[in-house]
Amino acid sequence: MNCYVHDRSAAVGICAVCQKAVCRACVGADAPRIVCRACLEQRAVFGFEYRSAAAIGGWPLIHICLGMDPVTMRPKVARGVVAIGNVAVGAIAIAGLACGLVTIGGASVGLVFSLGGLAAGLGFSVGGLAIGSVALGGLAIGFVHGIGGAAFGPSIIDARRCDRATLDFVRQWLGSGILPPNCR
Numbered sequence: 001m002n003c004y005v006h007d008r009s010a011a012v013g014i015c016a017v018c019q020k021a022v023c024r025a026c027v028g029a030d031a032p033r034i035v036c037r038a039c040l041e042q043r044a045v046f047g048f049e050y051r052s053a054a055a056i057g058g059w060p061l062i063h064i065c066l067g068m069d070p071v072t073m074r075p076k077v078a079r080g081v082v083a084i085g086n087v088a089v090g091a092i093a094i095a096g097l098a099c100g101l102v103t104i105g106g107a108s109v110g111l112v113f114s115l116g117g118l119a120a121g122l123g124f125s126v127g128g129l130a131i132g133s134v135a136l137g138g139l140a141i142g143f144v145h146g147i148g149g150a151a152f153g154p155s156i157i158d159a160r161r162c163d164r165a166t167l168d169f170v171r172q173w174l175g176s177g178i179l180p181p182n183c184r
Contacts, residue, residue: 015039016073033073047076056081059090134169144170157183 003009003023011021015036028040046065054061063080065088075086083090087097098105100108101112108116112123116139119127119137130137141150144155145166151158155165162183170179 049076051080063090 001011001021002028003011004020004150005026008072009023009025012027013022013034013173014020014022015022016033017035017039017151020036021184022034022036026036026038027033028037029124029183048064049066050062050064050074050154051060052062060081060154061082062076063084065076065078065083065085067076067086068074071075072135078088078090078093079086080090080097082092083098084094086095086100086143087115088103091106093100093103093110096106098107098114098116099109101110103110103114103116103119106160107113107118107129108125110119110121110123110125112121114123114130116126116127118129119125119135120131120143122143123132124134125132128138130139130148131141131143133170134147135142135145135151135153136147138149140146140153140158141154142151142153142156145156145157146153147166147170148158151161154170155163157163157166157170157180159180161181162180167179167183169176170183
């Protein structure tokens with residue numbers, strides 16, 4: 001098999017992005033995947049990245065990062081005060097996998113607040129599976145209060161039980177309009 005650019009040169013491998021045969025002269029990166037120079041130069045193939053000039057503590061104020069690293073073929077990670085991407089780490093993180101103080105994502109780990117399919121944290125967590133001091137979800141595991149279809153913790157509201165402490169908490173913060181029938 002010969003190179004797609006240099007038809008008289010033997011190919012050393014196949015580009016991981018465009019799937020074309022490449023010779024030594026056409027290889028742009030070869031560890032751990034072979035990527036041709038043309039694909040490496042077309043960064044748009046690998047996603048989008050924006051990093052604000054303003055920074056706080058060495059972290060950009062806003063970092064938006066989508067796509068794959070062309071050499072490792074792993075998702076790029078957005079790291080910033082406000083981080084948005086496939087994977088994000090920041091004070092405010094929005095991503096498929098989000099970690100930080102306030103997070104929103106498919107899998108969300110937030111110290112103060114987390115919202116996601118799987119939401120975990122030390123503060124308020126809302127999700128299909130929510131784990132936190134105050135957990136609200138289909139399956140809620142609360143360190144203080146658990147509110148959900150199935151809830152576990154010291155004080156809970158679920159389909160079976162309505163504890164007084166959680167009832168008072170819900171009335172104080174959310175009003176009484178969203179209480180289940182067994183708490184009215």
